[in-house]
Amino acid sequence: MTTLINEDQRDCYQEITNIAMGQAADRLARLLNVYVILPIPKVNMISASELHMALADTTINDNVSAVCQGFIASGIAGEALLIFNDASFSDLAKLMNYKGPLDRHGELELLMDVSSVLIGACIQGIGDQFEISFNQGHPVVLGQHCHVDDLVKSGNHQWSQTLAIEIHYEIENMNINCDLLLLFTEDSVAKINQQIDYLLD
Amino acid sequence: MIIQGFRLLLKTINLKATQIMALPVLICDDSSFARKQMKRALPDNWDIDLTFAGNGLEGIEAIRQGKGEVVFLDLTMPEMDGYGVLEIIRKEDLPAMVIVVSGDIQPDAQERVKKLGAMAFIKKPIDKEKATQILTEFGILSAAE
């Protein structure tokens, strides 16, 4: 069985994400004292094989560092992946007032600080709109200084389809680029669709 | 600031003159879901002539045709975004009172739209309470309604 989303539902996902990512951007903006440029999020049902393509789309050739965090509530479960272009760290360190050496460990600190805020706020923003409160697992470092292909092991996935929401964050006048990918399990999509149909009604 | 206030006042007078007819209200948002939510948030017994626009260009067109004396405007949209709409309204001095309804709630975004002449800023998601409060605050909705 393949779960599909219709145009109305896609639009709804987009709008809900838009609000949640706006809240996340607001927190990041306050934390860093910058303006975050907000794009229109991309919403798609993708298969396991397409996940790699979606990831590869996010960055061009550059080395990346990424963290991943699971979340769950009321039968809706998913993961948030935050992928940073490695070139972003020097500007990020300036904004975060990070004084230590910008080595692997320094970058990990920055990655964790930003992901806590961005992922946390986004997940909370989505939860608020459905009137649920997500539990968040601990963040896991998927890799540092690696190619985007190596972030997620291919093959042997327990799932065939996932709802992927891609958000590209950029910070005005700064060389800071990151992608937040929200992935929902297939059975969650059915649950969310119910909620959305209720909202659309 | 004074000039802006004056302009708003003029617009309000303009508005009062046409109040005999239903008030032309425009909802400009690329998301049909957001447009629906916005419509639902409007006060129940408000006598208005409602128009929808799916992006900034459509929005401007509707305003030029006099369909948007009150505009609920989204910021993040394809074709032309909310900032673009505000700029044109100012440049052409179009008779529109704009209430920005946005998910982008960064302090900078709020400041920018105010500078561009928006009357108010409402955080998404919108609800009836917020909408009524703003409309009353600016005298668009009288206590009788």
Next chain:
Amino acid sequence: MSNTKFEFAEMHWLMDVLQSIDVGLVILDRDYKIQLWNGFMENHSGLRPIEVQDKALFESFHDIPEKWFRQKAEPVFELKTRTFTIWEQRPYLFKFKNYRPITGRASTMYQNSSIIPLESADGSVNHICLIIYDVTDIAVNREDLTQANSHLAHLSQTDSLTQLYNRGFWEEEFQREHKRCIRSHNASCLVMFDIDHFKNVNDQYGHQAGDEVIRTLSSMVLQTARETDICGRYGGEEFAIMLVDTNASEATFFTERLRKKVAAMIVKTDEHEIQFTISSGVAEFSEDFTKHSQWIEAADKALYHAKENGRNRTTVYQSK
């Protein structure tokens, strides 16, 4: 049971659970003073709640770097967002002993932590909750795995006799360097050298003595080369060194130094004292080397030339 009684009992159960749950719970106020300290924290720290109550966290626990911790906790107060720390950042916040002090291999407990906002009735956040998780097993396993992987990588890259890179890995590294040269136009030199009349060493003194000669020569190469140079065993008695950011005259200086040291050296085995010499070919990177194999050919040609001209010498490749 009446309602109030039931609620009271429920409260009591909850407190019992918080007290005995195997996770650390600490509530801090706006000044980072400890307001709640559950059983896990008490038992692992040896400090009773009464001993830490209302004490500033950083005063009671000097291991927690104040500036670092505030950076994680301030957004929780200010932005009402959760934040997290993982053991990869700092192995622990509180220096507790490993839960398995006898069979466990780590001496301290690895910890992940979550910091969550606690909202007051008016919606402001004046307290935060710090939750401490014991992740020692995960951390130790992960570190074992990383170590095993790097050991495997070393094994697959290294020639066991000489501890130089094996041919496969050397070529990979060389190709990368070749690409870098094409991009950067920096001078780099490839040196190929081998042992003169090595067959005679084997025939005269046996293969074990031959191995000893190769081993000794290799350790001399490692001592002579810089850390950035890429040294590999290319074949039986043939070696290749990529001298990074080095021009032909500097490379010749290097090979001549090595050649003289080798010529002066005596390899002692149980029965014999062996002396030997080496011949080297040097090829500096040229734009003509569009493929890395062309560069190797050039160095090989220079080496051949050194052999033809009487061995125990260095020849630099000259393009026509």
